[in-house]
Amino acid sequence: MTIEAAGIPESKRGRRGRLMVRLESVVVLAVLVALLSVLSPYFLSVSNTLNILLATAVIGVLAFGATFVIAAAGIDLSLGSVLGLSGVVGALSINAWGMPWPVGLLFCLGTGALCGSINGLLVARAGIPAFIVTLGMLGVARGLALVLTNGVPVYGLDDAVVYIGQGRPAGVPFPVFVFLAAAALLHLVLGHTRFGKYALVIGDNEGAARAMGVRVQRHRIALYALSGTMAGLAGLLFMARTNAGDPTGGINYELTAITATILGGTNLFGGRATIAGTLIGALIMGVLQNGLNLLAVSSFYQQMAIGTVLVLAVWLDQANRARGQR
Amino acid sequence: MKPRTRTLALAVVLFGVAPAATTHADDRPVYGVLLKTLSNPFWGAMEQGVRDGAKEAGVQYFMQAVESDQAAEPQLNTCNTMLERKPKAMITAAINSTILLPCLKRANEMGIPVVDLDANLDHEIARKAGVKIAFTIGSDNTAAGKQGADWLAGKLGKDARGAVLVIEGLSGNITGQKRAQGFKEELAGKAPQLKVVASLPGDWDRQKAANITNDIMTRNPDLVAIFCANDTMALGAVESAFAAGKGSKITIIGVDGNVDAVKSIKSGRLAASVAQLPYLVGKQAVAKTKAVLAGKKADEYTYVTTLVLTKQVLADNKDPNLKYLK
Numbered sequence: 001m002t003i004e005a006a007g008i009p010e011s012k013r014g015r016r017g018r019l020m021v022r023l024e025s026v027v028v029l030a031v032l033v034a035l036l037s038v039l040s041p042y043f044l045s046v047s048n049t050l051n052i053l054l055a056t057a058v059i060g061v062l063a064f065g066a067t068f069v070i071a072a073a074g075i076d077l078s079l080g081s082v083l084g085l086s087g088v089v090g091a092l093s094i095n096a097w098g099m100p101w102p103v104g105l106l107f108c109l110g111t112g113a114l115c116g117s118i119n120g121l122l123v124a125r126a127g128i129p130a131f132i133v134t135l136g137m138l139g140v141a142r143g144l145a146l147v148l149t150n151g152v153p154v155y156g157l158d159d160a161v162v163y164i165g166q167g168r169p170a171g172v173p174f175p176v177f178v179f180l181a182a183a184a185l186l187h188l189v190l191g192h193t194r195f196g197k198y199a200l201v202i203g204d205n206e207g208a209a210r211a212m213g214v215r216v217q218r219h220r221i222a223l224y225a226l227s228g229t230m231a232g233l234a235g236l237l238f239m240a241r242t243n244a245g246d247p248t249g250g251i252n253y254e255l256t257a258i259t260a261t262i263l264g265g266t267n268l269f270g271g272r273a274t275i276a277g278t279l280i281g282a283l284i285m286g287v288l289q290n291g292l293n294l295l296a297v298s299s300f301y302q303q304m305a306i307g308t309v310l311v312l313a314v315w316l317d318q319a320n321r322a323r324g325q326r
Numbered sequence: 327m328k329p330r331t332r333t334l335a336l337a338v339v340l341f342g343v344a345p346a347a348t349t350h351a352d353d354r355p356v357y358g359v360l361l362k363t364l365s366n367p368f369w370g371a372m373e374q375g376v377r378d379g380a381k382e383a384g385v386q387y388f389m390q391a392v393e394s395d396q397a398a399e400p401q402l403n404t405c406n407t408m409l410e411r412k413p414k415a416m417i418t419a420a421i422n423s424t425i426l427l428p429c430l431k432r433a434n435e436m437g438i439p440v441v442d443l444d445a446n447l448d449h450e451i452a453r454k455a456g457v458k459i460a461f462t463i464g465s466d467n468t469a470a471g472k473q474g475a476d477w478l479a480g481k482l483g484k485d486a487r488g489a490v491l492v493i494e495g496l497s498g499n500i501t502g503q504k505r506a507q508g509f510k511e512e513l514a515g516k517a518p519q520l521k522v523v524a525s526l527p528g529d530w531d532r533q534k535a536a537n538i539t540n541d542i543m544t545r546n547p548d549l550v551a552i553f554c555a556n557d558t559m560a561l562g563a564v565e566s567a568f569a570a571g572k573g574s575k576i577t578i579i580g581v582d583g584n585v586d587a588v589k590s591i592k593s594g595r596l597a598a599s600v601a602q603l604p605y606l607v608g609k610q611a612v613a614k615t616k617a618v619l620a621g622k623k624a625d626e627y628t629y630v631t632t633l634v635l636t637k638q639v640l641a642d643n644k645d646p647n648l649k650y651l652k
Contacts, residue, residue: 251397
C-alpha cells in the first residue's frame with residue numbers, strides 16, 4: 001500500500017515536501033557561512049572546513065539517530081548517556097577484557113543497540129511514555145558508565161582505534177568519512193525505503209499506519225534500536241577521537257542532537273523528517289560554533305547565539321508552512 | 327514577502343551577534359589561551375592574571391573557554407579551531423589529562439609550544455601521545471591538602487582525638503584526588519589520633535557535601551573536623567554543621583580561597599581555606615611563555631604558592647600574597 005492511499009493530507013507533503021531539504025535551513029547555513037567568511041579571515045579554508053566537519057561528526061551521527069525516533073513522534077533523551085556508556089564498554093573490552101579491537105568496536109555498537117532496544121521495548125510493550133523511559137535510560141546508562149570505570153577514563157587504546165579517530169587518509173579526518181557515509185546511507189533508509197516511510201507514517205498518524213497494516217509497536221522498537229546504535233557509533237567515534245573511554249563523555253549531547261534535528265526541518269511531533277535536513281542542521285550548529293570560536297566570542301554568548309538561531313529557524317519554517325497551507 | 331522579511335530579520339540578528347564579539351578579535355594574535363570555563367570565580371581570577379600578565383609582557387592574546395568544566399569534546403574542538411589562527415604559543419588548561427592531546431600534537435607539529443596551565447596534563451602520557459609540554463604552571467594540589475592537615479594538627483594539637491571526614495571532588499578528577507590524598511597522608515603523620523572515618527566524593531557540589539556531612543555527623547557523633555576538596559563543598563558542609571548545632575565543635579577546611587569562603591571565614595563560620603592564587607598562575611604563565619619563546623629554558627614544573635586563610639590571617643592582612651586573592 002502506498003502512502004498516498006493511506007490518506008496523508010496533500011498539504012503536509014506539498015511542493016516543498018518533495019525537496020530533499022527545506023530551503024530555510026540552507027538559507028540559514030549560507031548566510032552564516034557568508035557572514036563568517038567576511039568577519040574572520042581564518043574561516044574560509046580547507047583545513048577549517050575539515051575542522052567543522054570533524055567537530056560536527058559526533059553530534060551529527062547522534063542527530064541522525066534522533067531524527068528516526070522523532071520522525072515517528074518519539075523522543076530519545078538517552079542519546080548522550082548511551083554514547084558515553086558505549087565508549088566506555090568499547091574501551092574496557094579492548095583494554096581490560098582483552099578483546100581484539102574490531103570486537104571492541106562491535107561492543108560499542110552493540111551496547112548502543114542494546115540500550116536502544118530496551119528503550120523501544122519499554123515504550124512499545126510496557127506502554128511507558130518515551131520521555132520517561134529514555135530519561136530513565138539517561139540516568140542508568142550514565143551511572144553504569146561511571147560504575148564500570150570507577151569514574152576514571154580508560155585511556156590509551158589500540159593504534160588502529162586511534163587511527164579511526166585521529167587518522168587523516170588523504171588529509172581528511174577519518175571520522176568525517178564515517179559521518180558522511182552514515183548520512184548518505186541513512187538518508188536513503190529514511191527517504192527511500194519502506195522502513196523509513198513507515199516511520200514517517202507512524203509519526204504523522206498512528207491510526208493510519210495501523211490501517212495500512214504497519215506493525216506499529218514492532219517498528220517502534222526497531223527505531224529506538226537504530227537510534228541507540230547511532231549513539232553507539234557516536235560513542236565509538238568519541239572514544240577513538242579522544243583515545244579514551246570517558247564515562248562523562250556526551251553529557252547533554254542529546255539536547256544538541258535534537259536541536260540539530262529540529263534546525264534541519266524535522267517536525268518535533270513527527271511525520272516530517274529528512275536526514276539531509278538533519279545534516280544541514282548539524283552543520284549550522286557546527287559552523288556557528290566554529291565561527292564564534294574563531295571570533296573568540298565568550299562561551300556565554302555562544303549559547304545565546306545557538307538558542308536564538310534555533311528559534312528563528314523554526315519561526316521561518318512555520319511562517320512558510322502557514323503560507324503554503326493558505 | 328513575509329518569509330523574506332523573516333530571513334532578513336535572521337540575517338540582521340546574526341550580524342548583530344557576531345560584531346559584539348569582534349572586540350576580542352585581532353589580526354595579530356600572539357598567544358592562544360584556552361581555559362576550562364569562565365563560569366567559576368577561579369577561572370575568572372586566572373583570566374585577570376593572564377590579562378595583566380600580557381599587558382606587562384607587551385604581548386597580545388586571545389582567550390577561549392567552553393560552557394562547563396565537563397565539556398571535554400567541545401574543548402578539543404575549540405582547541406583545533408584556535409590553531410587556525412596560528413598563535414605563537416598555546417596556553418591550555420585541559421579539562422582532563424587526555425582530551426586535548428590530539429590538538430596539542432598538531433600544535434607541536436605546527437611549531438607552536440604548548441603550556442600546561444593549572445597542571446592538568448600528565449607529562450608521561452603526553453610524551454607517549456607525541457606531545458611536548460614546554461612547561462607546567464599551576465598550584466600544587468597535594469601540597470594544598472598537606473597544608474590543610476598541618477594547620478588542623480596545629481589548631482587541635484598533635485594528640486587530638488576524634489573522627490575526621492574528607493569530602494573529595496568529582497569521582498575520578500585528579501585535582502580533588504590530590505588534595506584529599508595530600509590531606510590524609512599528612513594528617514596521619516601529624517596527628518595520628520585523628521582518624522579519617524570516611525572519604526566520599528561530593529562531586530564539587532554544595533548540596534551533596536551538605537548531605538554527606540549530615541549523614542556522617544549522625545554516624546560519628548565525635549566528628550571533630552571536615553576537609554573538603556574545594557570551598558563550594560566546604561560551604562555546604564558548614565551549613566549542615568551549624569544547622570545541627572555543631573558549628574563550634576567541628577573544624578571545617580576548604581580549598582581555593584574564593585570570595586564566598588573569605589566571607590564565611592570572616593563571619594566565623596568556615597574555619598579555614600587553603601587559598602590558591604589563580605591570578606598569579608595566569609600572570610606568571612604569560613611571562614614564562616614569553617621567556618620560552620625568547621629561547622630561555624623553563625623548569626618542567628612551576629608551582630605557585632598557596633596560603634592558609636583563617637579569620638586571624640584575614641584580620642591581620644599582613645601576608646603580601648593576600649592582594650592576589652580575587
